[in-house]
Amino acid sequence: MARVRYLGPEPVTVPELGRTVGPDEVVEVPDDRFAGYVCQPANWETVEEPRQQETEAAPLPLRKAAKPQKTEG
Template identity: 65%
Template sequence: MARVRYLGHEPVTVPELNGRTVEPDEVIEVPDERFEGYVCQAANWEPIEEPGSKKKTAARPQKDEG
C-alpha cells in the first residue's frame, strides 16, 4: 500500500475508502494502483510513500534438525 497526506483545511469523506473521514494533515494508506489518482490532485494530496517502496522482509527458512 502507498501512503498520501491530505492537505485540505477541512475533513473530507473519501468514498473509495468505505466513506472514511480523513482529517487535515492526516496520512492514509491507499491501494498502490490508486496512488496516481490521489497525487495528481496536488492541491489536496501529497505523496508520502510511493507504491512498492515498503521493504518486505521474507520469512527465514526453518532449519532442519536431525
C-alpha cells in the same frame, strides 16, 4: 500500499477508503489508485510511493546466440 497526506483545510469523506480523512492526516491507499490522489497536488501529497512488485522488475538481459558449429566439407 502507498501512503498519502491530505492537505485540505477541512475533513473530507473518501468513499474509496470508506471513511473521513482529516487535515494533515496520512492514509494508506491502494497502489493501483495512488496516481488518482497525487494528481491532485492541492489536496494530496506523497508520503510513500507504491513499491514495485517483482513482476514489474527490470527485464532480464538478452543472451548472446551460440556460435554456429563448423562443418567439415
